[in-house]
Amino acid sequence: AGLTAALAAHEAGATVLIAERETRLSGSTALSSGLIPAAGTRAQQAQQIDDSEDIFCADILHKNRDSADPIFVQQIVQQISKTIDWLSESYNIPFRVLDNFLYPGHSNHRMHAVPETTGIGLLNRLEAAVAAKGIFVVTDALITDLIVDKNDMALGALCQRPNKDVEHIAASSVILACNGYGGNPDLIAKHIPEMKDALYFGHPGNQGEAIIWGAALGAELAHLSGYQGHGSVAHPHGILVTWALMMEGGIQINKNGLRFSNEHQGYSEQAVSVIGQPDQVAFNIFDQRLLDLGRGFDDFVKAEENGAVLRAESCEALAEMLAIDRVVLEHTLRECQDYASQDILDSFGRRFKPEQILKPPYYAVKVTGALFHTQGGLKVNARAQIQKPNGAAFENIFACGGAACGVSGPDVSGYLSGNGLLTALSLGEIAGRFAGGRV
Numbered sequence: 001a002g003l004t005a006a007l008a009a010h011e012a013g014a015t016v017l018i019a020e021r022e023t024r025l026s027g028s029t030a031l032s033s034g035l036i037p038a039a040g041t042r043a044q045q046a047q048q049i050d051d052s053e054d055i056f057c058a059d060i061l062h063k064n065r066d067s068a069d070p071i072f073v074q075q076i077v078q079q080i081s082k083t084i085d086w087l088s089e090s091y092n093i094p095f096r097v098l099d100n101f102l103y104p105g106h107s108n109h110r111m112h113a114v115p116e117t118t119g120i121g122l123l124n125r126l127e128a129a130v131a132a133k134g135i136f137v138v139t140d141a142l143i144t145d146l147i148v149d150k151n152d153m154a155l156g157a158l159c160q161r162p163n164k165d166v167e168h169i170a171a172s173s174v175i176l177a178c179n180g181y182g183g184n185p186d187l188i189a190k191h192i193p194e195m196k197d198a199l200y201f202g203h204p205g206n207q208g209e210a211i212i213w214g215a216a217l218g219a220e221l222a223h224l225s226g227y228q229g230h231g232s233v234a235h236p237h238g239i240l241v242t243w244a245l246m247m248e249g250g251i252q253i254n255k256n257g258l259r260f261s262n263e264h265q266g267y268s269e270q271a272v273s274v275i276g277q278p279d280q281v282a283f284n285i286f287d288q289r290l291l292d293l294g295r296g297f298d299d300f301v302k303a304e305e306n307g308a309v310l311r312a313e314s315c316e317a318l319a320e321m322l323a324i325d326r327v328v329l330e331h332t333l334r335e336c337q338d339y340a341s342q343d344i345l346d347s348f349g350r351r352f353k354p355e356q357i358l359k360p361p362y363y364a365v366k367v368t369g370a371l372f373h374t375q376g377g378l379k380v381n382a383r384a385q386i387q388k389p390n391g392a393a394f395e396n397i398f399a400c401g402g403a404a405c406g407v408s409g410p411d412v413s414g415y416l417s418g419n420g421l422l423t424a425l426s427l428g429e430i431a432g433r434f435a436g437g438r439v
C-alpha cells in the first residue's frame with residue numbers, strides 16, 4: 001500500500017519519504033500470493049475476459065452479506081482497475097489474469113498477478129519503480145507515534161532508530177500504510193478471540209499502530225472483528241497449500257475421516273472450521289490431476305519438497321497412512337462421487353462435478369487454519385482521509401491497505417479472495433494522490 005501511495009504522491013508533486021520499521025521493505029505483501037482482483041482492466045481485455053465492475057461489486061457484497069458500505073465498495077472497485085492499468089502503463093509492471101480456475105465467490109477470472117505470481121515479485125517491482133523515481137525509503141525506522149496539533153492536523157511522526165535514537169519527521173501529510181494488528185496478540189485476543197491461539201501467518205511487524213493512534217485521536221474504527229483466515233496451511237511445515245485444489249475437486253476431511261464443511265464457501269472462514277476439528281487439523285485430499293494443478297504454485301512446490309504431500313495408491317492405503325477408519329473414508333469418498341453423479345448438492349451446500357471425481361492414487365496434506373491479516377481498521381472517506389464518528393475528516397491524515405477498514409465486513413466469512421491487496425493498492429493510489437495534491 002505504501003509503495004503505491006508513494007508513487008501517486010510523487011506524481012502529484014510531493015516529496016515523499018517512506019519509513020519502514022524493518023531492515024528492508026517486506027510486510028505481508030511480500031508474503032502474499034500477490035493476486036489482485038480487478039474488473040475491466042486492459043489485462044482482462046487482452047485475455048478476452050468478459051467482466052464488469054457491477055458484477056465484481058455484487059460478488060464482494062454477496063460474500064460479506066451486504067455488511068460493507070456499498071458506496072465505498074463501488075469506489076474501491078472502480079479505482080482498482082485504474083490502479084492496475086496505471087501501474088502497468090506508467091511503471092511497466094506487467095499484469096496477467098489467472099484464468100485456469102475461479103477463486104471462491106468470484107463470478108469471473110479477475111485475479112491479476114505479475115509474471116512471478118508472487119507477492120515478493122509484486123513488491124520488488126513496486127520497490128524498483130519507487131527507486132527509479134528517487135523516492136526516499138528509510139528502513140530501520142520504527143514510527144512510534146504521530147505528531148498532531150490541537151486542530152487535528154498532523155505535523156509529522158516520531159521515528160525510533162535501532163540505537164533507540166528518536167527522530168522527528170516533519171510532514172505536510174501522513175499516510176498510514178502500516179497494515180493491521182495481526183501481529184499483536186493482545187489486540188487479536190480483544191477483537192478476534194476465536195483466533196487468539198491460531199497460527200499468525202502474516203508479517204510480525206504489523207502491530208496495529210494505525211488503530212492505536214487513530215483511537216487516541218478519536219478517529220472512527222470499524223469492523224475490527226473482520227479478518228482473512230485460511231484453512232489450508234501445511235502442518236507442521238507452515239506452507240500455504242493453494243485453495244485451487246479444493247475449488248477443482250479436492251476435499252477436506254478431519255481425523256475421523258469425515259468432511260465438515262462446504263470447501264467452496266471460501267478459504268477464509270475455513271480457518272475457523274479447520275481449527276474446530278480434532279487436534280485443530282484437517283487433511284486436504286486430492287488426486288493426480290490436482291497434484292499437477294498444485295505444482296503450478298511456488299508454495300505448493302515448496303510444500304512438496306518439504307515432504308508435506310503424501311501419496312497413497314488406494315483408498316485403503318490412504319486410510320492406513322492417515323490412521324483413519326477405512327470404512328468411514330470409503331464412505332466419505334463414495335458420498336462425494338454420488339453427489340457428483342446425481343448432480344445434487346451435498347449436505348453442506350457444495351456441488352460436485354462428475355469430471356472432478358477423485359481417482360486413485362490419492363494425495364493428502366495435513367493442514368491447519370491460520371490468521372492471515374486483519375480487515376477492520378480506520379474508517380476512511382472517498383479521499384482515503386481518516387475520519388471521526390461524525391464524518392468529519394482529518395485533513396492531512398490518510399490510511400490505506402490493512403490500516404484502513406476494508407470491504408469484508410465484520411466477519412471472517414466476509415473476506416472475498418483478494419480483498420487484502422484490493423484495498424492496499426486502490427486506497428494506496430487514492431491516498432497518495434490526495435495527500436500529494438495538498439502540497
Ligand SMILES: Cc1cc2nc3c(=O)[nH]c(=O)nc-3n(C[C@H](O)[C@H](O)[C@H](O)COP(=O)(O)OP(=O)(O)OC[C@H]3O[C@@H](n4cnc5c(N)ncnc54)[C@H](O)[C@@H]3O)c2cc1C
Nearest residue numbers: 001021027028029032033035143178179401402418420421
Ligand atoms: C500468506 C498470505 C497470502 C496472501 N495472499 C494474498 C493475495 O494473494 N491477494 C490479496 O489480495 N491478499 C493476500 N494476502 C493479504 C495481503 O498480503 C495484505 O492484505 C496486504 O499485503 C496488506 O498490504 P499493506 O501494505 O497494508 O501491509 P504490508 O504489506 O504488511 O505492509 C506494511 C508495512 O508497514 C511496516 N510497518 C508496520 N508498522 C510500522 C511502524 N510502526 N513503523 C514503520 N513501519 C511499519 C511493516 O514492516 C510493513 O513493511 C495474503 C496474506 C498472507 C499472509
